[in-house]
Amino acid sequence: MSEPVPVLTFDGPSGSGKGTIASRVARTLGWHLLDSGALYRLVALGAARRGMDMADEGALADYAAQMAVDFEILPDSGEVVARLDGEPVGNAIRTEQVGNDASKVAALETVRAALLQRQRDFRQPPGLVADGRDMGTTVFPDAGLKIYLTASAEVRAERRYKQLKEKGISASLAGLLREITERDVRDTERQSSPLKPAADAIVLDTSALDIDQVVEQVLAWCRDRFAVGGQ
Known part of the structure; x- marks a missing residue:
């Protein structure tokens, strides 16, 4: 029986550095990358562009299940490009409005359920680096290394x-601080997959x-846990 594809998960609150660090590590290891936060941002952006009601849980879940998305790590810069329906939407999904909408969408259990298998399908050889808020607790509970930033x-x-x-x-x-604090409350107190470190995660405070x-750390x-390269 073949060994499962190795997975490294990064979880943590908004602004902890997950996205930048995950893409750097994935590029160094030559592994695939899942930016789960971008998936929820893509749902929010696509729904807004279609004039959908952000409170219509059923319609949002249906859209989440069928939207056309993909990610690419540019070989020269290491930048992660997110595409929605074939269109690069990197800057569009990084606005504060989309971020706040995504946080609300991510609190909807049916939307999370619709995206669960889509996220797991990113697990392809030679390995996967998964970045999000419930990667180590819900999406990949069997991940070989879980880090909470x-x-x-x-x-x-x-x-x-x-x-x-x-x-x-x-x-x-001041506005960003207020929004981050409010987002922390939503993420940690939501009923479906609340933000918290997995029981077996390594917690790393990146403040300093x-x-x-x-x-580097x-x-x-990774070298210790997966016996991989990456200097």
């Missing part, structure tokens, strides 16, 4: 503010660490 709300708001400014998107630091330091854990 966190940081203070203030640090996360500052990171988000810098990201948006670099992309030319106006933002208020830069990206290179976190990636994660790759060291």
Whole structure:
């Protein structure tokens, strides 16, 4: 019987660095990448573009089950490109409005159920790096290595503010802090797959660490757990 495809999961709150670190690690290892947060953002964006009611749980679940999405890690820059119906929508899904809508959509149990198997289908050889909020607890409970990234709300708001400014998107630091705090409450208190570390996850606070330091530590854990390369 063949061994299951190895999985590394990253969970944690918004702004903890999951997306950047997951893509860097996936690129280094040569593994596939699942950005589950982007899936919910894609649902929110696609639904908004279609004029759907964000409270219509059934319609949102139906759309989540059939929407055409894919992700690609660009070989030169390492940037992750998300496509909706074949169209790159990277900047469109990173707005605060879409982020807030996605957080609300992600609290709907039928939407989460519709996306569950789609997420598991990303598990392909040689391995998968899965980034989200319930990757280690619900989607891939058998993952070989589970990491829960966190940081203070203030640090996360500052990171988000810098990201948006670099992309030319106006933002208020105070507003971002408020939205991140509110999103934390929604994510941790929702009934379906609430945000929390898996019982066997390694919790890593990134407040005082830069990206290179976190990636280096994660790759060291991967070499120990999966016997893979990646310097």
